[in-house]
Amino acid sequence: MDRKQEARIGFDAPLAGASASREQAQAAGADSNLGSAGAGTLQVEDLINYGFLPEFVGRFPVHAKLAALTQDQMVHVMTTPRNALLKQYQALFAADGVSLQLTTGAVDAIAEQADRSKTGARGLRTIVEQALNDAMYNLTNWRSRGVTHVIVTAETITEGRPPMLYPEPVEQLTAEATGAEGADAATEDDKEEDEQTAATG
Numbered sequence: 001m002d003r004k005q006e007a008r009i010g011f012d013a014p015l016a017g018a019s020a021s022r023e024q025a026q027a028a029g030a031d032s033n034l035g036s037a038g039a040g041t042l043q044v045e046d047l048i049n050y051g052f053l054p055e056f057v058g059r060f061p062v063h064a065k066l067a068a069l070t071q072d073q074m075v076h077v078m079t080t081p082r083n084a085l086l087k088q089y090q091a092l093f094a095a096d097g098v099s100l101q102l103t104t105g106a107v108d109a110i111a112e113q114a115d116r117s118k119t120g121a122r123g124l125r126t127i128v129e130q131a132l133n134d135a136m137y138n139l140t141n142w143r144s145r146g147v148t149h150v151i152v153t154a155e156t157i158t159e160g161r162p163p164m165l166y167p168e169p170v171e172q173l174t175a176e177a178t179g180a181e182g183a184d185a186a187t188e189d190d191k192e193e194d195e196q197t198a199a200t201g
């Protein structure tokens with residue numbers, strides 16, 4: 001941040017003239033971003049020049065400069081901590097007896113989308129929720145049809161494709177078909193009993 005530039009906000013702030021160059025506007029926009037490159041240590045003058053009231057800045061006992069998370073750091077946030085985001089979803093799937101797995105490409109795609117949208121770590125949950133929303137809705141049905149593993153790939157995140165299911169879901173028989181099969185089985189049992197009775201007599 002240029003400590004000598006005079007920039008103000010508020011009612012008395014001078015309006016930028018039409019003669020302001022595009023480079024200056026871009027520099028001001030880049031300087032207001034989280035983690036912008038500038039002086040290594042944040043000073044009180046920086047906050048005042050940015051537009052904060054000196055009385056307000058004086059109430060802060062500690063001043064620190066934040067930097068935006070990199071994609072590798074967002075992958076770490078999703079996977080490593082004890083209560084990491086992906087571990088939470090894996091626990092939700094495990095409650096229904098299904099194992100949730102994400103490929104390396106899927107995790108990288110989530111971090112890339114969050115980095116592109118500039119939402120940081122807080123945007124990771126939104127991306128994962130959108131990708132797994134339909135899967136969580138159908139989870140009970142899949143489990144009753146024999147599915148034990150749900151695998152999320154990069155295409156699930158980037159293209160909205162459904163996740164891979166293993167093993168393939170077994171088609172459920174309708175109640176009428178189940179009843180018909182039961183009746184046929186009972187008929188076969190009756191025939192066998194009649195044959196055994198006739199042979200004994």
